[in-house]
Amino acid sequence: MGGSSRRRGPATFAAAAAAAAVLLGLAGCGGSHEWSAAPPRSPVPATAAAEVTTVDVTMDDFSFTLPRHDLTSGSYTFRLSNEGESPHAMAIAGPGISGARRSGTITPGQRTFLTVTLRPGRYEVWCPVDDHRALGMDTAFDVR
Numbered sequence: 001m002g003g004s005s006r007r008r009g010p011a012t013f014a015a016a017a018a019a020a021a022v023l024l025g026l027a028g029c030g031g032s033h034e035w036s037a038a039p040p041r042s043p044v045p046a047t048a049a050a051e052v053t054t055v056d057v058t059m060d061d062f063s064f065t066l067p068r069h070d071l072t073s074g075s076y077t078f079r080l081s082n083e084g085e086s087p088h089a090m091a092i093a094g095p096g097i098s099g100a101r102r103s104g105t106i107t108p109g110q111r112t113f114l115t116v117t118l119r120p121g122r123y124e125v126w127c128p129v130d131d132h133r134a135l136g137m138d139t140a141f142d143v144r
């Protein structure tokens, strides 16, 4: 029957521990944010590193539009777009090309690419689809 011992010690300790846990929790939260995300990279075209010149070619019903006819020898990627209402393709023949090279046939609104190495001389360009060449899809350019 002694006086009840008031054991506040553990209770006080528990409160202090809880407070400490809150502080640790806050500190942990503050340190958990990641700010090291790399900035987004802008994509670099694969052709940028190589010595390839891109030339836009528009194919229509029934003509080719080449933006330039002053090409010098080197590697070129013809970027073809079909602005017409018929399927088209680009065929090219000239120095360094055995027979002819041709792109895939693309439908209206599509794009495709044809990469060739050009040497000095005259190159013929036409559309190999149906009778498009006779209808006017026939042109030429000189490479210096």
Ligand SMILES: [Cu+2]
Pocket (backbone or CB within 6 Å): 086, 087, 088, 089, 127, 128, 129, 132, 137
């Ligand atoms: Cu055509």
